[in-house]
Amino acid sequence: MLLHEIAMACRGEILCGGDMNITQISNDTRTIQPGALYVPIIGETFDGHRFIPQAFEKGAVASLTSHKEMIAGGALIYVADTLQALQDLAAYCAKKAGVPVVAVTGSVGKTSTRDMVGAVVASKYKTLKTEGNYNNNIGLPLTILRYQDEEAMVLEMGMNHAGEISLLTNIAHPDIALITNVGTAHIGYLGSRENILKAKLEIAEGLKANGVLIINHDNDMLQSHYEKYKNEHLPYRMKTFGIHTPSDVQAENVCLNETGSTFDYRGYHFAVPVPGEHFVLNALSAIAVGECLDISMEKMQKAIAGFELTKKRMDFIHLGDGIQIIDGSYNANLDSMLSSLAVLGRYHHRKIAVLADMLELGEYSDELHFKTGAAVDENKVDVLICVGNASKKIIEGAQKTNDKHWFASNALALAYLKSILQKDDIVLVKGSNSMRLKEIINGLEESFKNE
Numbered sequence: 464m465l466l467h468e469i470a471m472a473c474r475g476e477i478l479c480g481g482d483m484n485i486t487q488i489s490n491d492t493r494t495i496q497p498g499a500l501y502v503p504i505i506g507e508t509f510d511g512h513r514f515i516p517q518a519f520e521k522g523a524v525a526s527l528t529s530h531k532e533m534i535a536g537g538a539l540i541y542v543a544d545t546l547q548a549l550q551d552l553a554a555y556c557a558k559k560a561g562v563p564v565v566a567v568t569g570s571v572g573k574t575s576t577r578d579m580v581g582a583v584v585a586s587k588y589k590t591l592k593t594e595g596n597y598n599n600n601i602g603l604p605l606t607i608l609r610y611q612d613e614e615a616m617v618l619e620m621g622m623n624h625a626g627e628i629s630l631l632t633n634i635a636h637p638d639i640a641l642i643t644n645v646g647t648a649h650i651g652y653l654g655s656r657e658n659i660l661k662a663k664l665e666i667a668e669g670l671k672a673n674g675v676l677i678i679n680h681d682n683d684m685l686q687s688h689y690e691k692y693k694n695e696h697l698p699y700r701m702k703t704f705g706i707h708t709p710s711d712v713q714a715e716n717v718c719l720n721e722t723g724s725t726f727d728y729r730g731y732h733f734a735v736p737v738p739g740e741h742f743v744l745n746a747l748s749a750i751a752v753g754e755c756l757d758i759s760m761e762k763m764q765k766a767i768a769g770f771e772l773t774k775k776r777m778d779f780i781h782l783g784d785g786i787q788i789i790d791g792s793y794n795a796n797l798d799s800m801l802s803s804l805a806v807l808g809r810y811h812h813r814k815i816a817v818l819a820d821m822l823e824l825g826e827y828s829d830e831l832h833f834k835t836g837a838a839v840d841e842n843k844v845d846v847l848i849c850v851g852n853a854s855k856k857i858i859e860g861a862q863k864t865n866d867k868h869w870f871a872s873n874a875l876a877l878a879y880l881k882s883i884l885q886k887d888d889i890v891l892v893k894g895s896n897s898m899r900l901k902e903i904i905n906g907l908e909e910s911f912k913n914e
Contacts, residue, residue, distance in 0.1 A: 464556075466525055469500060470540050472555035473548035478531065480538020483524055488608040490549070490601065497522035502549050504601065505529075511545070546601070553604030554634045560610050563588070564635050565752055568620040568628055568666050569643025569679075570659060571798040573598070575737075575772055576643045576745045577619040582770050583749040586762040588614035596621070603631050615756070623649050623823075625662045632669030639755050640666040640699075641677040641748055645684035646798035651825025660684045670699045677751045679744060680705035702755070704747040706740065712751045714743055721810055731760045734768045739806040746770075780904065782911045784886040785812075791893030792900035795821045797831045801838050803893050808842025812887040816844045817876060817903060819894025820851035829856050836860020846883065850876045851898055873899060877906040 466482050469475070486498035492514045495501060501518035503511030503526065515526045519536025526537060527545050542548035557564060565584065567577045574596075581592040591613040597606050598621035606618060620631045632640065645660045653659050667676050678685040680703035689701055704712040706726075714726035717740070724735045724743050728750060735742050746767050753763045772778070778790040791803045800821065807814050816839055824831055833856045839847050840863040847867035849857050858869050870876040880890070880903065890907075894900045 466500075466538055466540070469525075469552060473527070473540070473542055473551045475527065475540040475542040475548060478528075478539040478541050479533060480525060483538065485525060488549075488552070488605070489523075490605065492517045492521055495521035495523050497524075499523040499525075501526040503527065503529075503545055504549070505545065549604045549608075550600065550630075550634050553607040554636070556610055557607050557616070557635050560613075560616070562613060562615050563639070563756060564616045564618065564637040565639045565641065566618050566620055566632060566635055566637035566666055566669075567641045567643065568622070568663055569641075570646030570648040570663070571796060571802070572643045572741055572745060573619050573621065575742065576641065576748055577617060578772065579742075579745045579749045579767065579770050580641065580752050581617040582766040583753045583758060583763050584615050584617055584756060586753075586766040587756065587758045590615045590617055592617045593619040598631075600627065600630055604634060607635065620666060622662055624652050625658065626665070628662060628665035629668050632666045634669075636669045636671055637666075637674065638671050639675045639677060639752055640670055641752065642666065642679065642685060643745070643748065644679050644682040644798060646682075646796060647824065647827065647831055648796040648798070649823050650827050650831075651823045654825075656684055660688065664688065667699060672698065674699040675702050675755050676700070677702045677704065677748060677755075679703075679748070680708040680710040681744065702751050704744065704751045706743060706747070710747075712747050712754070714747055717743055719743075719809060729760070731764060733764055736768060736770060737772055738809065739802055741802045780908065782907060786884060786887065786911075787889050788904055788907060789889070789891045789893075790901075790904055791891060792898075792904060793896055795819070795893050795895045796824075797821065797834060800835045800893060803891055804835075804838045804842045804844070807844065807889065807891045810889045812889050813845045813885060814843070815846040815848065815880070815883075815888055815890045817848045817850070817880060817890060817892045817900065818854055818857055819849065819898035819900050820853040822853075822895040822897055824853075828853050832856035833860035836862070836864075839864050848876050848880060850900070851894065854894075873902045877903045881907065881910055 464485050470477050485500045487496045488500045490502045490504050501523040515534050524537050527540050584590045593606050598619040622628045642663050676699050703710040706714045717726045735746050780788040832853050836857040837860045839861040847864050849869045892900050
């Protein structure tokens with residue numbers, strides 16, 4: 464984009480510098496490339512304006528600023544609020560691109576669904592996709608502003624509070640919006656699953672005219688929403704997917720095993736290379752998107768069969784002696800705990816669950832940790848190891864599991880786990896990222912390297 468076009472899009476004033484072509488937009492001086500526009504964001508503990516000179520030194524040719532003092536080194540565009548300007552610029556870019564936009568949100572499984580949808584869309588279209596955790600009020604605009612000549616966008620939208628998805632969807636204005644599920648993530652902030660449903664449904668606010676809202680019909684909250692509004696005149700149409708509930712895109716002959724799953728849909732056989740029923744649902748949601756974008760079943764079959772999960776999201780780590788770790792240490796809420804325990808439960812060897820606190824649950828913490836313990840029983844886990852104060856309720860809820868242990872630290876839990884590991888054990892390690900369960904995984908890997 465040209466400098467004057469950027470100024471117009473973010474309602475800014477060019478303070479100095481002639482018109483020029485901007486080849487990159489970044490808010491991080493560590494990623495600045497020659498020809499870039501730098502966007503200084505004001506955070507709680509820092510002000511990006513301090514780094515404008517450094518951005519120019521790194522090769523930026525222009526910068527936004529909410530201060531009118533002159534800084535040598537490049538062009539300056541004055542805006543009242545640099546974050547708002549970034550978002551306005553992204554909205555302009557998305558509209559100018561004119562390509563199909565798919566937006567993905569949900570309580571759990573956003574990233575893996577985004578990646579599977581991205582794989583399906585990329586089987587026909589050159590696709591711009593959210594990378595990493597760039598799914599918030601800064602990350603989503605920066606993702607859109609990476610647009611070059613792609614033919615479609617697949618964007619993840621995350622939230623902790625009401626109103627956040629509304630902001631994001633009104634930047635991207637998707638053609639297709641997908642809600643994976645409504646669970647209990649961030650229930651401590653939102654107060655109830657009903658409020659979580661409302662927050663997730665904000666994604667439909669930004670849908671283009673005649674857009675499509677795709678929802679998981681197996682999810683109780685989304686199913687209720689669909690039944691309530693399916694005969695209403697909405698500004699968008701709804702499309703459902705599911706396994707257990709009659710849906711527009713419904714799996715048949717589902718077969719779940721330790722290494723993956725298979726299912727049939729409309730006479731086509733699909734193979735999912737990641738275990739767990741939730742990944743079958745991810746595949747169905749991707750097929751629903753693919754149908755909206757006229758992607759052939761054959762292309763979708765191939766894309767789903769070749770799907771690779773983003774690292775740190777249910778990684779499978781192979782140690783010596785046939786021991787496997789299911790690494791779920793990146794995050795945790797009740798829904799992802801239940802899904803992970805269901806995957807663990809399908810193994811025939813000794814099953815060990817190392818579980819830590821789920822955070823941001825507020826007054827629901829005891830209840831949801833107790834339910835996790837009940838799921839430990841249901842999936843016939845052989846050994847339960849817990850870390851963290853809240854996880855004591857997991858121990859309490861696992862009433863049928865005899866071999867269970869609570870530890871005050873990761874170091875103590877690791878020491879005990881190392882002392883009991885046996886050949887062919889399968890170990891699930893899962894908890895909120897702040898619980899630092901990666902310490903246990905790293906400790907196990909290190910011990911096997913030294914053997």
